[in-house]
Amino acid sequence: MKKFINDIESVMRESLGGMVDAHPGLLRVEFEPTFVARAERSVNKVALISGGGSGHEPLHAGYVGQGMLDAACAGQVFTSPTPDQILAAASSVHSGRGVLLIVKNYSGDLMNFQIASEMMDIENATVLVNDDVAVENSTHTTGRRGVAGTVMVEKMVGAAAERGGSLLECKEIGDRVNAATASMGVAFTSCTVPAAGRTTFDIGADEMEIGVGIHGEPGRRREKVKPASLIVDELLHSILADLKPARGSEVLLHANGFGGTPLMELYLLYHCAAEKLRAEGLKPVRSLVGNYTTALEMAGASLTVTVLDDELKSLWDAPVHTAALRW
Amino acid sequence: MKKFINDIESVMRESLGGMVDAHPGLLRVEFEPTFVARAERSVNKVALISGGGSGHEPLHAGYVGQGMLDAACAGQVFTSPTPDQILAAASSVHSGRGVLLIVKNYSGDLMNFQIASEMMDIENATVLVNDDVAVENSTHTTGRRGVAGTVMVEKMVGAAAERGGSLLECKEIGDRVNAATASMGVAFTSCTVPAAGRTTFDIGADEMEIGVGIHGEPGRRREKVKPASLIVDELLHSILADLKPARGSEVLLHANGFGGTPLMELYLLYHCAAEKLRAEGLKPVRSLVGNYTTALEMAGASLTVTVLDDELKSLWDAPVHTAALRW
Amino acid sequence: MNTPMILDALAAVQRAILANEAQIESLDRAIGDGDHFINVRRGCEVLVVMAPELNGVPPGLALHKIGMKLLGTIGGASGPLISSFFMAMGKTLEGIDEPDRRQFAAAFASGVEAIKTRGKADVGEKTMLDVLIPVSRLLLKLADEDTLLPALCAQLTQEAHHNMLATKDMIASKGRASFLGERALGHIDPGCKTCEVAIAAVCETVLRQVTPSEAA
Amino acid sequence: MNTPMILDALAAVQRAILANEAQIESLDRAIGDGDHFINVRRGCEVLVVMAPELNGVPPGLALHKIGMKLLGTIGGASGPLISSFFMAMGKTLEGIDEPDRRQFAAAFASGVEAIKTRGKADVGEKTMLDVLIPVSRLLLKLADEDTLLPALCAQLTQEAHHNMLATKDMIASKGRASFLGERALGHIDPGCKTCEVAIAAVCETVLRQVTPSEAA
Ligand SMILES: Nc1ncnc2c1ncn2[C@@H]1O[C@H](COP(=O)(O)OP(=O)(O)O)[C@@H](O)[C@H]1O
Ligand SMILES: Nc1ncnc2c1ncn2[C@@H]1O[C@H](COP(=O)(O)OP(=O)(O)O)[C@@H](O)[C@H]1O
Ligand SMILES: [Mg+2]
Ligand SMILES: [Mg+2]
Ligand SMILES: [Mg+2]
Ligand SMILES: [Mg+2]
Structure with a gap:
């Protein structure tokens, strides 16, 4: 294995540290528990939180910023984050209009986010992303995975939240993007x-x-x-x-x-x-x-x-300023 | 060899085609000879042209657009482009204020751009990028290679040209960025x-x-x-x-x-x-x-x-809108 | 079963998991994403660290604390499942200082039930439940019949083992292996292997701890 | 030397280059960027396509057109160098319908001179010039001495060959191999190999074409 790392245990920490070093005006990072959030807290908007195992970069921390996520919770490589991270992120970034969790459909992500959702004393809802058509969908199985379509969901829901959409409206947009x-x-x-x-x-x-x-x-x-x-x-x-x-x-x-x-x-x-x-x-x-x-x-x-329809197109076109997407 | 290609002969053509498919408002591509240019011709500014072998993407076509290059000439993979491409690009994008060629320091790139420069009936100058300190510099050798510092040169000279800098001023900025x-x-x-x-x-x-x-x-x-x-x-x-x-x-x-x-x-x-x-x-x-x-x-x-100094910093911060860099 | 015995058993589980690294690891590489062993090891390591502070705590609370700690440590699919198992067990044993065999069996069953609920899965879906559910049923039955510990342990270990092996012939409908369809055939579920290793380790510890008179 | 003979020789060069693919290719992989063979092959292919239209054209103009075509075809470092060689040769032979041996040798020398000028290089820098310069000098000398063609060809081939081999022991100061410092030692310069192969192919063609009387 040849990788630019110092210590297997500290890969995630050093990498997230680098993100914040590189984008100090844009991002802040917390450890114990770990999450990345906008440097500037947003006010009076639905807080969008996503997360998942590390190793999918720039997903998700690269999409934290104006017009997209408020916070991203990174787990170990390919291992979903734990509920305490999600809870800490939520209480750090929410601004009174509720928290929307954007979750890729894997047993692990789903369960960890569900537990966080149950434990959270903030109004919250979840958008499940399951865009991978390689996997046959069925109600009796785990169903389809969430893959690259997550970016579309995070971008469009991000724009909807920035425009002042309610928790329910944002969730509805997320579900609609996912279905499309x-x-x-x-x-x-x-x-x-x-x-x-x-x-x-x-x-x-x-x-x-x-x-x-x-x-x-x-x-x-x-x-x-x-x-x-x-x-x-x-x-x-x-x-x-x-x-x-x-x-x-x-x-x-x-x-x-x-x-x-x-x-x-x-x-x-x-x-x-x-x-x-x-x-x-x-x-x-x-x-x-x-x-x-x-x-x-x-x-x-x-x-x-x-x-696309006109609404989704305008949500895609809306300004975004994150480490990985910007226009 | 496992690659997403159809035919070794058409890789460059299909890939550049994809760039323009993906960024139709931003880029246009010409074939025979091949170059990528801004979709909208810029007026009354020094025209910046770079180029080099393919395989370094997004260098250079990804840096064509507002605030950076006017055109990029792509050669075969790792093979510098030929003078006819550079000449065609120059006559297509120049707007009366001269052409600045940004060339990475390789024998091949240098010679092809030099021939184009000699054959060009438009006022032109060249900035040579040779930022690679792994190679010892000497006047008797090819000298250092141009590598990733090329992006800094293209970005800062691009901003200088956009601000109305003259051919000489732009060349001076380019040489300065390269030296720094x-x-x-x-x-x-x-x-x-x-x-x-x-x-x-x-x-x-x-x-x-x-x-x-x-x-x-x-x-x-x-x-x-x-x-x-x-x-x-x-x-x-x-x-x-x-x-x-x-x-x-x-x-x-x-x-x-x-x-x-x-x-x-x-x-x-x-x-x-x-x-x-x-x-x-x-x-x-x-x-x-x-x-x-x-x-x-x-x-x-x-x-x-x-x-950096204040000028270089402001040139770096200046707006840019290309396929690969945007702010 | 008191807290020091539980901690002893968990230490044995850790040793057993580490001893089976290669197989557990390769199973999740084959039909998962390759992190299951690392996840479980991370969980074991944090238990070692917290063990001293649990020693004086009653079993119910100790198991609850273990569950909470694992919830914030393991992550992935196995994390919430394993922690809900411990938390449910802890809840069932709340207020009982020295749970007897039947109480322990009931607590184990409630732990498995919690996994079923959290994971929305059941037997035959090629998940850890394919070991845990049959083992839990057998444990309830054997405890109810007052089976002697050596026989009880031997039967549980045996039950875990063959149910683990049986997942080889299953197509998965839950967890990552479900994405593979038919390609999951021929591979044991990594979570089942972990559970089997853990159950065998616990049984061994219990057998080592029992005095001849207790063996009844 | 008339145009059909030149075209014949170039067709032989193409065959020889293709026959030496493996070696030329691996040399540029070892101390360059791996494209030299592909570049030269691309040049050869375009010459095949343009050959018919050149047949009736006088040698000077034909060589000039070849140079221009290669300039827009090969690219890389070898492209401008090879094309300037042909263009300079063409210029020297301008207006001469059937250049004799001395005229041809002078044209060759002017081609090599053009490469020196364009590449700012000279002997000992581990570039194609390490074959071309000694071969050109020898050709001038042999042509001047009216050496018989078989001897002339044999000596040129020989000269190209050992000078090509000699680049093995050189550190490069021009071209990509210069970035490697000492690590370029032990490897033949790919451009020299190409030139050697081409020179040998031209010599063979010339020998095949000469009638016994011409051989003088
Ligand atoms: N819904 C579920 N119910 C029960 N067990 C599950 C479920 N999903 C996954 N598992 C178990 O988790 C194991 C995988 O754990 P692990 O590799 O740590 O997590 P991940 O799958 O998130 O990478 C599987 O082998 C399976 O036994
Ligand atoms: N400045 C130079 N003068 C003469 N020959 C050169 C010079 N630079 C490179 N060459 C020749 O070009 C050859 C490499 O050609 P090629 O691989 O086609 O181009 P590139 O180096 O651009 O990939 C070298 O082996 C060398 O013989
Ligand atoms: Mg995982
Ligand atoms: Mg090359
Ligand atoms: Mg896994
Ligand atoms: Mg090369």
């Missing part, structure tokens, strides 16, 4: 959890995992590597089968890198995907290309499509 | 040029290359991997020995990923570096952390320090 969003990914390599010291799975030099999540874990299926445009076809096929957007719909298209794939390839994927969407009668009018929801150094990428 | 900037990097892996199909060098599972450039090539020295803070000490030692900043100086600190290193580690590096700079009596008052000058999927990172 679908993602699917493919990986060429796994990744190495620092404390584990070896890759989570092994994979041949000409193989890829289709339908992977964001934890360096195996996906649904292993296949021989194929040309980018065929990969894109497969991902978009599942995404569109799920979303069933009306012809002529405007969409946001997000090509997300998992951490080890060059931007050059992400733009190439974006190109293939945009062409395919246009061929399907859809209009990719908004874009996001880069490493926004990662799995440490995993090589691979996912595509996310959000079907 | 030093970088050094370390790699854990090499990378694979798509057309070559295999990694440029092999490296052991516990080794790193100190003093690498941005082409997946070997560096100055191979060593066993060591803790991040010791790597940072070594990089900063060389950087500060070169810059010799006065105690109390304000600096910009840039932790740059080469493409395959997670953001989590880059922030950790930033943290170590900022602490070390403070211990040396310096003030890291501006920051940039992320994959800004890459070598495809190479794992590794570089540190760049620019010694």
Whole structure:
């Protein structure tokens, strides 16, 4: 394992420390329990809190700031944070209009946030993100994972909260974005959890995992590597089968890198995907290309499509000032 | 080799196509010869053109836009562009106040830009970027490479041009930023040029290359991997020995990923570096952390320090709107 | 069962978990995200640190404190589940200074029930409950029948073991392995392995502690 | 030397380059950035495409056009150098329909001179000039001495070969290998290998083309 670290125990602490060193006017960090929050407390708005295991950077701390989150709770690498972190963040950032928890749909995240929600003496609600169409949904199972679509949810709900939306309105927007969003990914390599010291799975030099999540874990299926445009076809096929957007719909298209794939390839994927969407009668009018929801150094990428309406578009376009997204 | 590509011959074209698909209001692309330019032509300002081999994305096309470049000429992967591209870009974007070429110091880039400069019937000047202190400088050799400090040069000269600076003033700013900037990097892996199909060098599972450039090539020295803070000490030692900043100086600190290193580690590096700079009596008052000058999927990172004065600081802070940098 | 015995048992659990690092670790790499061993180890380590301050505390409160501590320490899916197990056990044993075998069995059952509630899972979903539920049922039955401790421990260890192995042939419908569909087949659930190792360690400790007369 | 002969020679160069792919490629991987073979191959390919339209053109103009085309095709460090070589040769042969051996040698020398000027390099810097400069000097001398073609070709090939090998023991002061310092030792300069391969290919073609009488 080759990583820029000093001590496995202190990776998260030093990394969050670096975020605040680099963005002192934007972020503050608390330890024991750990959370990152806006340097400037927001007033009279719904407080948005997200979080999850570390290793997905810039998710979530990179999205704390004006127009997005109020606080992010980071767990150990790929391990959801604990309720005390969420409670501390909530009591630190709430401003009297309630707390909205944005949670990716994993047993661990869900349970830790649920416990926090139950223990919290502040009015709160939860938006569950489950955009990964690689996983079949069913009420009897854990259901789909939350992956790169989380960024769309956090951005749009963030804008809604900044505009003064109530807790209920913000939750409704979050649920709506989640329902309008679908993602699917493919990986060429796994990744190495620092404390584990070896890759989570092994994979041949000409193989890829289709339908992977964001934890360096195996996906649904292993296949021989194929040309980018065929990969894109497969991902978009599942995404569109799920979303069933009306012809002529405007969409946001997000090509997300998992951490080890060059931007050059992400733009190439974006190109293939945009062409395919246009061929399907859809209009990719908004874009996001880069490493926004990662799995440490995993090589691979996912595509996310959000079907837009005027409201969602204006929420996407609304100003944002965070470490990772800014306009 | 596992990459998101369709055809080795069309990687660059499809990737640049994707950039323009994703940023239609910001960028336009021309092929034959190839260059990326601002969608909206700027008027009455020095035109800034940079370029170089592909594979360093977002360098350079990601820095085309308001406050930075007017055009970027991309060559094949790690191969400098040809003079016809530079000439076509110049005649397309110049607005009567001359053309400033920003060139990283490699024999290939230098010669191709020099030929273009000689053939150009527009007033032009060149800023040579050679910030890599891993390479000993000497008048009898190629000298130092241009690496991640290129972003600082492009950003600050970009702001100077936007403010109406003359060709000479812009060149002077560029030379000044270059002189005030030093970088050094370390790699854990090499990378694979798509057309070559295999990694440029092999490296052991516990080794790193100190003093690498941005082409997946070997560096100055191979060593066993060591803790991040010791790597940072070594990089900063060389950087500060070169810059010799006065105690109390304000600096910009840039932790740059080469493409395959997670953001989590880059922030950790930033943290170590900022602490070390403070211990040396310096003030890291501006920051940039992320994959800004890459070598495809190479794992590794570089540190760049620019010694600031009030003018450089205001040029850095000036608004910028490009695909990769925006504030 | 008093608090020092509980702490002894938990120390034995820690040793057993560490001794099984390779297997627990590789199971979560195969069908999870590779952190289960690290999570459980983190939990064990914090218990070692807090053990001295628990020694004089009655079992119910000690178990509650353990649960609260683990809740803020482990994280992931296993964290809230393991902590709710301890907190529920603690609650059931509230006010009982030296719980007997039946009281202990009832407390264990309430702990398992808490996991079911928190995790919204049941037997057959390829989670730790596939070990815990059958073991809990058997414990209730054996305690009710006043089975001798050596036989009781042997049967529980055995029950944990074969139910752990049986998860190999299951498709998961809860937890991370559920994302894998058929690919989870052939792999033991990591949480089950942890539970089996822990149960065996507790049983061994209990057997070591009993005097011949108590063995009845 | 007329244009068809030049084109023939260049086609032979292409075949020879392709036949030496592995070595040329690995040299630039060792002390460069791994693209030299790809760059040169790209140049060769474009020449094949443009060959038909050059057939009727006088050698000076043909060489100039080749240089211009390569300038917009190869890129990197080798691109401007190789193109300036062809353009300078073309200029020297301007207006000469069938250059003789001495004229050709002078043109070659002017091409090498152009590379020196453009690259600001000279012998001993571990660049393609370490093959080109000695070969050019020898060619001038042999042409001046009216050496028979077979001997001339054999000597040039030989000269290119050992000078190419000699770069193994050099530290580079120009080009990418200069960034490596001592680590460039033990590796042949990729540009020299390309030049050696090309020179040998041209010599072979020339020998194949000469009739016994011309061989004088
Ligand atoms: N809903 C659930 N109910 C019961 N046990 C569960 C549930 N979800 C996961 N588990 C258990 O948790 C184990 C994984 O724990 P761990 O790896 O620590 O957390 P994570 O899955 O969040 O990485 C699984 O092997 C399984 O036994
Ligand atoms: N300044 C120079 N003068 C002469 N030859 C040079 C110079 N710089 C580089 N070269 C030659 O170019 C070769 C490398 O070419 P190539 O790999 O195509 O370009 P790049 O170095 O830009 O990747 C070197 O092996 C060397 O022979
Ligand atoms: Mg986990
Ligand atoms: Mg090159
Ligand atoms: Mg796990
Ligand atoms: Mg090269």
